[in-house]
Every structure is written in structure tokens, then in C-alpha cells.
Amino acid sequence: MDSTPRGNRLHIAIFGRRNAGKSSLINALTDQDIAVVSNVPGTTTDPVYKAMELLPVGPVVIIDTAGIDDTGDLGQLRVQRSIDVLNKADLVLLVIDAGTGVTEFEEDIVRRCQEKKLPAIVVLNKIDTHPVTEQELADTKEKLGLEPVAVSALTKQGIGELKIAIVKNAPPSWDDQTIVGDLLNPGDLAVLVVPIDLAAPKGRLILPQVQTIRDILDHDAMAYVVKERELKECISTLNKKPKIVITDSQAFLKADADTPPDVLLTSFSILFARYKGDLETLVAGAKAIERLKPGDKVLIAEACTHHRMEDDIGTVKIPRWLRQIVGGELDFHWSSGHRFPADLSDFKLVVHCGACMINRREMLSRIMQVQQAGVPIVNYGVCIAYVQGILRRALSPFPMLQEMLDDVE
Amino acid sequence: MDSTPRGNRLHIAIFGRRNAGKSSLINALTDQDIAVVSNVPGTTTDPVYKAMELLPVGPVVIIDTAGIDDTGDLGQLRVQRSIDVLNKADLVLLVIDAGTGVTEFEEDIVRRCQEKKLPAIVVLNKIDTHPVTEQELADTKEKLGLEPVAVSALTKQGIGELKIAIVKNAPPSWDDQTIVGDLLNPGDLAVLVVPIDLAAPKGRLILPQVQTIRDILDHDAMAYVVKERELKECISTLNKKPKIVITDSQAFLKADADTPPDVLLTSFSILFARYKGDLETLVAGAKAIERLKPGDKVLIAEACTHHRMEDDIGTVKIPRWLRQIVGGELDFHWSSGHRFPADLSDFKLVVHCGACMINRREMLSRIMQVQQAGVPIVNYGVCIAYVQGILRRALSPFPMLQEMLDDVE
Numbered sequence: 088m089d090s091t092p093r094g095n096r097l098h099i100a101i102f103g104r105r106n107a108g109k110s111s112l113i114n115a116l117t118d119q120d121i122a123v124v125s126n127v128p129g130t131t132t133d134p135v136y137k138a139m140e141l142l143p144v145g146p147v148v149i150i151d152t153a154g155i156d157d158t159g160d161l162g163q164l165r166v167q168r169s170i171d172v173l174n175k176a177d178l179v180l181l182v183i184d185a186g187t188g189v190t191e192f193e194e195d196i197v198r199r200c201q202e203k204k205l206p207a208i209v210v211l212n213k214i215d216t217h218p219v220t221e222q223e224l225a226d227t228k229e230k231l232g233l234e235p236v237a238v239s240a241l242t243k244q245g246i247g248e249l250k251i252a253i254v255k256n257a258p259p260s261w262d263d264q265t266i267v268g269d270l271l272n273p274g275d276l277a278v279l280v281v282p283i284d285l286a287a288p289k290g291r292l293i294l295p296q297v298q299t300i301r302d303i304l305d306h307d308a309m310a311y312v313v314k315e316r317e318l319k320e321c322i323s324t325l326n327k328k329p330k331i332v333i334t335d336s337q338a339f340l341k342a343d344a345d346t347p348p349d350v351l352l353t354s355f356s357i358l359f360a361r362y363k364g365d366l367e368t369l370v371a372g373a374k375a376i377e378r379l380k381p382g383d384k385v386l387i388a389e390a391c392t393h394h395r396m397e398d399d400i401g402t403v404k405i406p407r408w409l410r411q412i413v414g415g416e417l418d419f420h421w422s423s424g425h426r427f428p429a430d431l432s433d434f435k436l437v438v439h440c441g442a443c444m445i446n447r448r449e450m451l452s453r454i455m456q457v458q459q460a461g462v463p464i465v466n467y468g469v470c471i472a473y474v475q476g477i478l479r480r481a482l483s484p485f486p487m488l489q490e491m492l493d494d495v496e
Numbered sequence: 497m498d499s500t501p502r503g504n505r506l507h508i509a510i511f512g513r514r515n516a517g518k519s520s521l522i523n524a525l526t527d528q529d530i531a532v533v534s535n536v537p538g539t540t541t542d543p544v545y546k547a548m549e550l551l552p553v554g555p556v557v558i559i560d561t562a563g564i565d566d567t568g569d570l571g572q573l574r575v576q577r578s579i580d581v582l583n584k585a586d587l588v589l590l591v592i593d594a595g596t597g598v599t600e601f602e603e604d605i606v607r608r609c610q611e612k613k614l615p616a617i618v619v620l621n622k623i624d625t626h627p628v629t630e631q632e633l634a635d636t637k638e639k640l641g642l643e644p645v646a647v648s649a650l651t652k653q654g655i656g657e658l659k660i661a662i663v664k665n666a667p668p669s670w671d672d673q674t675i676v677g678d679l680l681n682p683g684d685l686a687v688l689v690v691p692i693d694l695a696a697p698k699g700r701l702i703l704p705q706v707q708t709i710r711d712i713l714d715h716d717a718m719a720y721v722v723k724e725r726e727l728k729e730c731i732s733t734l735n736k737k738p739k740i741v742i743t744d745s746q747a748f749l750k751a752d753a754d755t756p757p758d759v760l761l762t763s764f765s766i767l768f769a770r771y772k773g774d775l776e777t778l779v780a781g782a783k784a785i786e787r788l789k790p791g792d793k794v795l796i797a798e799a800c801t802h803h804r805m806e807d808d809i810g811t812v813k814i815p816r817w818l819r820q821i822v823g824g825e826l827d828f829h830w831s832s833g834h835r836f837p838a839d840l841s842d843f844k845l846v847v848h849c850g851a852c853m854i855n856r857r858e859m860l861s862r863i864m865q866v867q868q869a870g871v872p873i874v875n876y877g878v879c880i881a882y883v884q885g886i887l888r889r890a891l892s893p894f895p896m897l898q899e900m901l902d903d904v905e
Binding site: 274276281283287290291292294297298300301302303304305307308309310311312313314316317320321324325326327 | 683685690692696699700701703706707709710711712713714716717718719720721722723725726729730733734735736
């Protein structure tokens with residue numbers, strides 16, 4: 088993750104009075120020092136930049152602005168340096184000691200954020216020692232115009248909700264993920280295997296295929312698009328090896344057979360599981376499929392209500408595959424639209440749709456919601472790759488995830 | 497045109513009583529025998545199939561059903577053979593002698609067409625000897641439920657309107673034209689040059705590019721998609737020559753420089769001028785640009801009303817280019833939406849938009865309307881290719897049109 092350019096990282100600035108618990112909040116968000124991969128040294132008066140991996144949000148830079156309210160002690164320079172951080176932040180966390188409440192300082196920060204159209208999240212910390220009442224939440228909201236998130240950095244209560252709030256409030260540019268471009272160098276060649284079947288829209292390509300071509304071109308690489316029947320012919324026309332072959336899942340076995348073994352191979356589904364969500368969590372979820380037992384509760388969740396075809400993937404195919412693997416009946420439940428069942432904790436697995444109709448932000452929120460309930464989650468693409476035995480090969484561009492998949496627990 | 501598979505030809509069945517003037521109507525539609533390229537021989541009792549080029553509708557098969565009403569003379573077999581034609585037709589022309597009017601025979605044919613959901617056009621012929629009144633038109637419409645087209649096969653009055661009615665009533669499948677697939681054999685390689693500029697939609701490709709890739713795949717060929725900067729690199733990765741390079745017009749000169757001279761080269765605009773209209777007529781129209789003189793009336797027509805950008809193609813760029821070629825001011829007029837100015841005859845040239853928002857059928861209707869007024873027509877793509885001096889090279893897949901362009905008049 089060190090190679091992620093700083094420009095792609097979500098910059099989260101933490102503001103708060105000296106006793107608000109900023110440092111412990113950062114530790115709670117990032118599971119303490121484990122995730123801290125670099126520390127830009129700073130004096131005690133300067134903001135501290137910490138590049139880290141905030142799972143499942145992704146790579147972030149946390150900017151710690153210590154003690155902006157101590158104007159008496161440290162003077163105008165220190166205040167100015169902290170205020171300058173607002174020019175570098177994508178998102179502001181404003182940490183308030185729940186026992187102290189809102190002061191002029193917090194009102195000033197919120198006003199400055201509004202002026203800069205910078206998203207801000209108000210965090211009421213220390214609810215372990217000062218449980219907040221509904222009235223206090225409402226008062227805070229009225230004073231600052233923002234719905235506060237109540238947390239305890241100490242017990243980690245509310246930290247999951249805070250992560251969801253971060254994802255929901257991240258600026259639009261944060262959704263600009265690359266599909267495959269980060270795996271390619273300029274001049275590299277990617278071969279796309281695109282079956283044309285009844286599901287393909289007349290005279291068009293499906294959107295993920297178009298987006299992938301565009302992403303390849305945006306990274307100064309080249310896209311060679313063929314049907315599965317022409318892949319062998321395509322490879323034979325080339326005097327250099329492609330960097331990667333990306334295939335529709337339904338043509339995976341044929342693509343695997345026709346792709347030289349030293350060429351990376353993956354599927355559109357895997358790339359989009361990464362693009363739309365958090366591939367690591369979803370691959371971890373795939374391992375939970377092995378542990379399913381007959382009678383286990385499985386939730387199949389779709390983000391939209393679509394017209395169900397005869398051999399519908401969510402209601403027919405995936406249940407059939409999972410039953411075969413488990414060797415018995417499972418207790419399937421289905422949900423669609425934006426809401427999960429109120430209590431997820433009884434489920435042994437959530438299988439989520441590919442999220443074609445929702446954005447990365449929403450899919451990440453949903454992944455986090457399931458994780459907080461302690462339930463493993465896969466999406467359709469990862470689930471199908473797993474049950475068909477192709478997940479390992481399809482993760483060839485991501486060797487760390489291949490290792491994770493191989494780990495015996 | 498002989499190589500057009502019969503399946504792609506619009507099959508037009510002509511029905512009418514023996515004296516309705518079917519044969520002369522066919523001759524009037526097709527400029528007599530010139531366009532007749534094959535005659536499937538038949539007895540006088542059998543329907544006659546004539547494959548021909550009905551400009552600008554395209555390749556058609558005209559099925560001449562002689563004398564279906566003569567049951568007394570020829571018996572049930574002949575009637576049945578004519579009725580069977582309805583199973584092979586895409587469109588029915590029902591020819592009526594304007595002096596005779598509607599009989600049971602015509603009502604029967606219309607009823608059969610409705611049962612088969614077959615589009616039918618009622619043609620009131622011989623208006624040279626029997627001018628039809630508004631009342632007669634209304635009566636015919638009431639009896640048959642279809643708006644009649646009044647023509648004289650002898651004087652050709654109304655034949656243009658009839659061609660427009662044919663285009664408008666042709667069944668949806670008739671719009672299934674190929675973009676580039678007919679120029680490719682299975683296993684052929686087409687290189688697509690796709691600049692990514694500000695006009696490209698974020699994270700997507702523009703529709704003509706997507707449609708072209710799909711068309712290539714539909715014809716078992718392969719599509720290699722690159723930006724103009726990578727074209728040279730792309731060619732160097734290949735150990736066989738591509739069959740064709742298709743470039744965005746704005747990258748044409750760069751693409752021409754980087755494409756081996758013996759490889760076909762064209763632009764998306766040229767392919768779509770053919771796909772959406774009638775390339776031959778549009779190339780003929782390009783020759784009219786040479787003949788323009790200062791002060792000439794030029795109509796710039798757009799099918800839709802779009803947001804005009806600063807350097808708008810229709811209001812800024814094309815007028816500028818045409819003025820430069822003519823060496824003086826031109827009398828530009830603009831139209832948008834579905835209507836042309838009432839009188840087109842004063843115009844020396846119509847420059848039509850690329851028709852991205854209308855279908856082939858509507859574009860062909862518009863081309864015919866302009867042709868009937870005796871005015872040359874080009875579309876944006878052909879016009880720009882011409883004024884930039886690249887039209888000849890861009891027509892390399894169509895040597896007959898190259899020759900037409902080279903002909904000194």
C-alpha cells in the first residue's frame with residue numbers, strides 16, 4: 088500500500104480540543120499502530136500526517152492537528168498551521184468530548200468547513216464515561232447542523248458506525264478508483280474476453296466491459312477485445328505477451344486453457360469486486376463457504392429489484408451451488424433494496440450482488456454493516472469464482488489475496 | 497450488391513389487381529431495368545422475385561404477384577401461391593388504380609397483413625389520368641385503415657413520397673445494418689483508434705465506438721482498441737497486419753501516418769454515415785462542395801437540439817471550413833429538429849448532422865427529402881473528411897466510392 092500515490096489517498100483531518108481524545112480515536116479507527124506505515128515527523132506544533140490503511144475504506148492519510156484551541160499557549164502561528172490543513176483535507180473529523188460538549192471552537196471549525204464545502208463528521212467521543220442522551224445528540228446537531236456519531240475510542244463502541252460515516256461523507260472524487268489501470272504500465276496490453284450471448288444488450292457491450300476498456304486507455308495501455316472463441320487466434324497474432332487477460336466469468340475455463348500460464352488472468356467480476364468494494368473482505372468471506380453446514384442461515388442480498396430471469400442467479404443458481412458444496416439444504420433468506428434484515432447476527436454468510444446499480448461507497452457501507460454483525464460476506468462474482476474453483480487463478484494479479492485464500496485457518 | 501445475402505434484403509411484396517399498374521410502379525421505383533441485377537425466373541402464375549438496389553433504401557427483393565384477383569381464370573393454386581408470398585415479405589405495397597378504387601380484394605389483403613402484423617402501404621396509382629380528390633383519399637383511408645400514397649408510375653409524381661413511406665414502414669429488423677462486419681472475415685483484426693479527450697464521457701466510451709466493437713465481435717473478428725498515441729506500439733505488437741484501422745476523425749492524420757499503407761483505413765464517421773444513411777449519396781454530395789460559390793445558400797440541419805459548445809461544429813466549425821474552401825461568405829441557414837425549411841430548392845447544399853439521435857430510417861427519409869428537392873446533401877462526417885482532405889483515404893474500404901469521388905464531372 089506504500090505505492091499508492093498520496094493523491095489517491097483519502098485525506099482525513101482530525102480536529103478537536105486538546106482533551107477530546109483525538110489520538111485514541113485514531114488508534115481505535117486503525118487498530119492502533121499496526122496500520123501505521125509511515126509517520127511524517129513533525130514538531131508538536133505542526134500537524135502530523137499518517138499514511139495508513141483504514142480497512143475497508145482503503146488507503147488514507149490521517150492528519151492529526153493537535154490542540155488548535157490552545158491559542159493562549161502557542162500563538163497565532165500554530166492556529167494558522169492547523170487551519171491550513173483544511174486546504175489539504177478531503178474530510179474532517181471533529182472530535183468532541185461528550186462530557187464537555189460544543190464550544191465556540193467547534194462552531195468555528197464547522198463554519199470553516201462549510202465555507203470550503205468540505206464534508207465534516209462530528210464525533211462525540213468518550214461515551215464510555217459519559218453516555219450521551221438523545222437530548223444531548225439533538226443539542227449537538229442543532230448547534231453544529233450535523234448529525235453526530237457517538238463513539239468510545241476506548242471500548243470501540245460506535246467505531247463501525249464512524250467508518251460508515253467516513254465512507255458516506257467522503258467527497259465524490261474518492262470514488263475514482265481504477266478498475267485495472269494500476270496493474271498496467273503504459274504500453275502494456277490487456278486482452279479482454281467478451282462472450283456475446285443472449286444476455287448481451289443488442290449491438291452494445293455491457294457497462295463493466297466498456298468501463299474496463301476506458302480504464303485501460305486512460306492508463307496509456309492497449310485493449311484487445313475478443314470473444315472466447317477467438318482468444319487463441321488473438322494470442323497467436325501477438326509477438327509479445329499480454330500483461331493480463333480479463334475474461335467474463337462464464338468463459339473462465341476456456342480463457343484459462345487458452346492463456347499462457349505466465350500471463351495474469353482474472354475476471355471482470357473480480358476486478359469489479361475490487362472496484363466496487365473491498366476485495367480482501369470478500370475473499371475472506373469466500374473461505375466461510377467451506378465452513379457452512381446444512382441448516383445454516385444464508386442471506387442473499389441484492390441492491391436493486393430487477394426482473395428475475397428463469398435461471399436467476401440469486402434465487403436459483405447460487406443456492407444450487409451452495410447446496411452442492413454443503414451437501415444439504417441451507418436456510419436461505421433474501422433481501423433486496425437498501426435494507427438488510429434488522430438482525431444479521433444469526434447468518435453464517437451474506438452473499439451480495441455485484442452492486443452494478445450502487446456505487447463503491449454504498450457497497451462499502453453495506454460490507455461494513457455485515458462485518459460489524461460479525462458475519463462473513465462475499466459478492467456474487469467472488470462466490471461464483473469460488474464455487475467454480477477458479478477463484479485462486481482469478482486472483483493471479485493479487486498474490487497477497489491468493490496467499491490469504493490458501494491459508495489454513 | 498449481389499453479395500448481399502438475401503436475408504439482409506428488404507423483401508417488398510407488390511399486390512394489386514391486374515390493371516392496377518404494378519409493373520410500371522416497380523419500374524418507376526427502380527428507374528426501370530437499370531437496377532435489376534437478377535431475375536429469378538418464374539412462370540406467369542408464380543410470384544416473381546427481383547433482387548435490386550432501390551436507392552437510397554438499399555438492397556431489396558421485389559416480389560411481383562401478378563393477378564391474384566383472377567381466381568376465375570387461374571384457380572385456387574395461383575391464389576394460394578400469391579398469398580404464400582405474405583410469409584416471405586417484410587413489407588407489402590398494395591397498388592390500386594385510382595380510377596377504380598377499393599374492392600373486396602384490397603380489403604382482403606389488408607386484413608391478411610394485419611393478421612400477420614405485416615406493414616402495408618396503400619398506393620393509389622395512375623393519378624396522371626385520374627387525379628385523386630381529398631375526399632377519395634379520405635374514403636380509401638376509411639375503407640382500408642391506412643393512409644394512401646398517391647402516385648403516378650408514368651410521370652413519377654409521388655414516387656419520392658412512396659420511397660419515404662417504404663423506409664418509414666419497413667420492419668424494425670430492417671434497421672439491423674452492419675457497421676463494419678461486412679468488411680471483415682472471421683478471425684480478421686480491426687484496430688480502433690479512440691482518442692480520450694474532454695468530449696469523451698467520464699469512464700466510458702462513446703456509443704459509436706462501443707457499437708463498432710460489438711459489430712466486430714458479432715462477426716467473429718477481433719478488436720484492438722488503442723489511443724492514437726499507442727497506435728504505432730499496437731501495430732508493432734502484431735505479427736500479422738490488421739485488416740482495417742478505424743479512427744476517430746480528429747486523429748485521422750496521425751492514424752494515417754502510423755497505419756501501413758496497404759491496410760484499409762477509415763473513420764467512425766464514414767462507417768456511421770454508411771450505417772445511418774446512404775454513403776453513396778453523401779459522397780456525391782461532397783463533390784458539390786467544390787461547386788459552391790460565394791453567396792450560395794447552405795442549410796446546416798441538425799436532427800436534435802443539443803447544447804451548443806463554444807466551438808460548435810454546426811454553427812462555428814463547418815461554416816468556417818466551407819467559407820475557407822469557397823473563398824468568401826456563404827448564406828448559411830440552420831434548422832434543428834424534425835422539420836426542414838418548407839422550400840429546399842434554393843439551397844446549393846445541405847449539411848446534415850451525424851444523426852446520432854435518430855435512426856437509419858429517419859436519416860434516409862431526410863436524405864430522400866433533400867434529394868427530391870434536387871439538392872446535394874452531405875453529413876458532418878463526410879463533410880469534415882472532405883474539407884480536411886482525408887475523404888479519399890477514409891473511403892479505402894469502398895473503392896467504388898473512391899472512384900466516384902475521383903470522377904471529373
